[in-house]
Amino acid sequence: MTGGIRFDRVSVAYEGTTVLDALDLAVEPGEVMALLGPSGSGKTTALRAVAGFVRPAAGRVFIGDRDVTDLPPYRRGIGMVVQQYALFPHMRVEDNVAFGLKAQKVPRGDIRGRVAEALEMTGMAAFARRHPRELSGGQQQRVAIARALAVRPGVLLLDEPLSALDAQLRSGMLAELARLHRELPDVSVLYVTHDQIEALTLADRIAVMDRARLRDVGTPRQLYRAPRTEFTASFVGNANLLPVTVGADGVVFAGTELKVPTGGAARGATATLCVRPHLVGLGAGPNALTGSVAEVQWRGATHRLYVDVGGHRVKADLRELQRPPALGDEITVHFAPEDAVLLSAGVAAEDTAPVTAGEAAPVTAGKTAPVAEGVTRDG
Amino acid sequence: MLVHSRKGKWATWAVFFVLFLPLFALPLLVVLAASFATNWSSAFPSGFTTGHYTAATRGESLQALTTSLVTALTASLIALVVGTWAALAGHALKKRGKRLLDALFMLPVAVPSVVVGLAILVAFSKPPMLLNGTRWIVVLAHAVLVTAFAHQSVSAAVVRLDPAYEQAAASLGARPSYVLWRVRLPLLLPSLTAAAGLCFALSMGELSATMMLYPPDWTPLPVQIYAATDRGALFTGSALAVVLMTATVLVLFAVSRIRTKASYR
Numbered sequence: 001m002t003g004g005i006r007f008d009r010v011s012v013a014y015e016g017t018t019v020l021d022a023l024d025l026a027v028e029p030g031e032v033m034a035l036l037g038p039s040g041s042g043k044t045t046a047l048r049a050v051a052g053f054v055r056p057a058a059g060r061v062f063i064g065d066r067d068v069t070d071l072p073p074y075r076r077g078i079g080m081v082v083q084q085y086a087l088f089p090h091m092r093v094e095d096n097v098a099f100g101l102k103a104q105k106v107p108r109g110d111i112r113g114r115v116a117e118a119l120e121m122t123g124m125a126a127f128a129r130r131h132p133r134e135l136s137g138g139q140q141q142r143v144a145i146a147r148a149l150a151v152r153p154g155v156l157l158l159d160e161p162l163s164a165l166d167a168q169l170r171s172g173m174l175a176e177l178a179r180l181h182r183e184l185p186d187v188s189v190l191y192v193t194h195d196q197i198e199a200l201t202l203a204d205r206i207a208v209m210d211r212a213r214l215r216d217v218g219t220p221r222q223l224y225r226a227p228r229t230e231f232t233a234s235f236v237g238n239a240n241l242l243p244v245t246v247g248a249d250g251v252v253f254a255g256t257e258l259k260v261p262t263g264g265a266a267r268g269a270t271a272t273l274c275v276r277p278h279l280v281g282l283g284a285g286p287n288a289l290t291g292s293v294a295e296v297q298w299r300g301a302t303h304r305l306y307v308d309v310g311g312h313r314v315k316a317d318l319r320e321l322q323r324p325p326a327l328g329d330e331i332t333v334h335f336a337p338e339d340a341v342l343l344s345a346g347v348a349a350e351d352t353a354p355v356t357a358g359e360a361a362p363v364t365a366g367k368t369a370p371v372a373e374g375v376t377r378d379g
Numbered sequence: 380m381l382v383h384s385r386k387g388k389w390a391t392w393a394v395f396f397v398l399f400l401p402l403f404a405l406p407l408l409v410v411l412a413a414s415f416a417t418n419w420s421s422a423f424p425s426g427f428t429t430g431h432y433t434a435a436t437r438g439e440s441l442q443a444l445t446t447s448l449v450t451a452l453t454a455s456l457i458a459l460v461v462g463t464w465a466a467l468a469g470h471a472l473k474k475r476g477k478r479l480l481d482a483l484f485m486l487p488v489a490v491p492s493v494v495v496g497l498a499i500l501v502a503f504s505k506p507p508m509l510l511n512g513t514r515w516i517v518v519l520a521h522a523v524l525v526t527a528f529a530h531q532s533v534s535a536a537v538v539r540l541d542p543a544y545e546q547a548a549a550s551l552g553a554r555p556s557y558v559l560w561r562v563r564l565p566l567l568l569p570s571l572t573a574a575a576g577l578c579f580a581l582s583m584g585e586l587s588a589t590m591m592l593y594p595p596d597w598t599p600l601p602v603q604i605y606a607a608t609d610r611g612a613l614f615t616g617s618a619l620a621v622v623l624m625t626a627t628v629l630v631l632f633a634v635s636r637i638r639t640k641a642s643y644r
């Protein structure tokens with residue numbers, strides 16, 4: 001079975017409320033696509049549309065070359081792992097893993113081998129005779145993955161699979177998932193998460209969702225280095241979103257001229273400048289901004305300073321300071337011109353993005369976030 | 380009940396003894412005493428014999444016990460199958476259809492069982508559905524009377540069943556019938572056995588509808604007890620009652636053993 005998932009203008013509504021609005025997205029065979037967005041943005045709904053547990057009100061869903069929109073879930077050839085794992089409590093681990101094979105009438109002789117193989121791959125071979133209740137959360141999750149992989153699906157759907165684990169286990173499992181995908185390079189993975197770290201770590205491409213809509217698609221690098229919208233900038237990593245006016249050879253922020261690439265934006269237009277807090281340096285330099293310290297947070301390895309510049313808060317993440325400034329101190333921070341991105345979505349109605357939103361499913365200008373949303377987020 | 384203060388605890392115990400002992404325990408103890416007694420002229424029975432039990436566990440009485448057991452087991456099985464099927468079907472229905480189905484199944488509970496007995500007698504006394512005079516009319520009446528309880532308790536469990544399990548099963552390629560047998564019913568097993576126990580106990584004690592329907596060769600134990608006390612044989616009746624209680628409790632105990640095994644997962 002060839003992998004790949006394609007959403008073709010898929011809309012889903014619950015009792016008249018649209019929770020997924022004309023989603024256009026393609027996951028290539030063998031690709032890991034993260035569906036990233038805040039809670040309630042419609043990620044799970046999109047995944048359930050692929051699995052067949054919700055019927056789109058409009059649009060088609062394709063798995064490989066097959067239009068599966070009208071197929072029941074059991075005929076779609078998917079593997080799925082959900083947040084609460086849903087291991088069958090009345091079956092041993094090996095029977096859980098064998099379930100899909102028996103249901104699909106795989107010859108008896110092959111089942112043992114494939115169960116062993118799946119458990120081996122997830123490191124759970126030693127637990128085959130246990131019941132799910134005798135396993136820890138992390139082990140249950142491995143079994144859930146083994147169970148989904150045993151049927152050799154063309155596409156694997158993962159819905160926040162790590163969110164029930166503690167932070168330590170989570171980073172270990174992230175590495176495991178990456179390894180599993182290297183071992184199964186043909187499987188397409190749709191990975192739903194609200195955690196940017198998981199998306200950045202694991203995904204070949206990230207689709208950013210907000211309020212039922214796709215906002216952006218791109219490689220983690222593209223979305224992080226050159227976000228197109230305020231929403232993407234703030235949701236994928238932290239961001240200073242500074243309201244600026246485009247000038248002759250840069251922009252003007254709070255009365256200060258800043259040298260940044262404007263990408264051909266029209267003079268006099270108002271726009272938003274995105275600067276990552278960890279790329280802001282202390283002291284004089286190019287694009288210096290002076291203001292008073294409004295807040296200091298010590299975060300172990302870093303200090304987070306909030307600096308009031310002309311009535312706007314600028315965040316700076318600095319390597320742990322020997323002598324951090326006091327509240328109200330007058331300080332100067334700066335950033336390199338190439339570290340700032342003028343958000344294109346705010347500049348013009350046309351799609352003058354420095355980054356196109358991914359080759360397979362370009363996002364049209366109509367679907368980008370409204371300019372005036374004023375997203376401010378902090379991680 | 381969570382009662383924390385010492386006074387509150389005392390009050391709870393006092394209420395328990397005042398209500399429970401005279402209302403529930405004492406009558407049963409008197410029946411137990413009467414079943415061994417030779418004489419009952421004062422407030423409590425006196426004397427001691429096991430003779431009533433010798434009579435209560437042979438011949439006609441033994442026949443009545445097996446009749447009751449067979450009736451109750453068959454009726455519970457029918458009730459469980461029909462009730463479970465209706466509960467699962469109702470779960471798949473839309474709101475209105477579900478409410479209609481629920482109401483339909485509650486009907487035999489709302490209607491007095493004498494009326495149910497009469498209705499069944501009238502309905503099944505003419506060909507082509509001539510069941511009157513056979514044991515099947517008793518089994519049928521019991522099944523009709525207890526199905527409501529099976530339906531109710533299985534319905535409640537079906538609603539509580541996490542859809543994530545059946546969805547996981549479906550995503551693995553299992554068709555709905557396979558999911559039903561391998562996932563949903565096994566997960567419902569604790570509630571199914573609870574429902575079976577309830578149906579069995581109710582059927583073992585059923586008298587009013589049975590009285591209207593039973594043929595001479597199919598006399599359940601409650602009818603036998605009634606007949607004994609009616610002709611003044613109180614001691615024999617008590618012994619039969621104790622046999623009925625014991626048999627019911629033993630079966631319920633066996634069922635609850637299956638239940639603990641099923642829920643220990």
Ligand SMILES: Nc1ncnc2c1ncn2[C@@H]1O[C@H](COP(=O)(O)OP(=O)(O)O)[C@@H](O)[C@H]1O
Binds near residue numbers: 019039040044
């Ligand atoms: N079964 C349902 N019935 C009604 N509304 C639902 C249902 N499932 C989800 N929703 C709503 O749809 C929206 C999107 O939900 P979901 O796709 O689960 O979001 P996410 O996974 O991104 O957190 C939410 O506002 C949620 O309340």
Ligand SMILES: [Mg+2]
Binds near residue numbers: 040043044045160
């Ligand atoms: Mg979700």
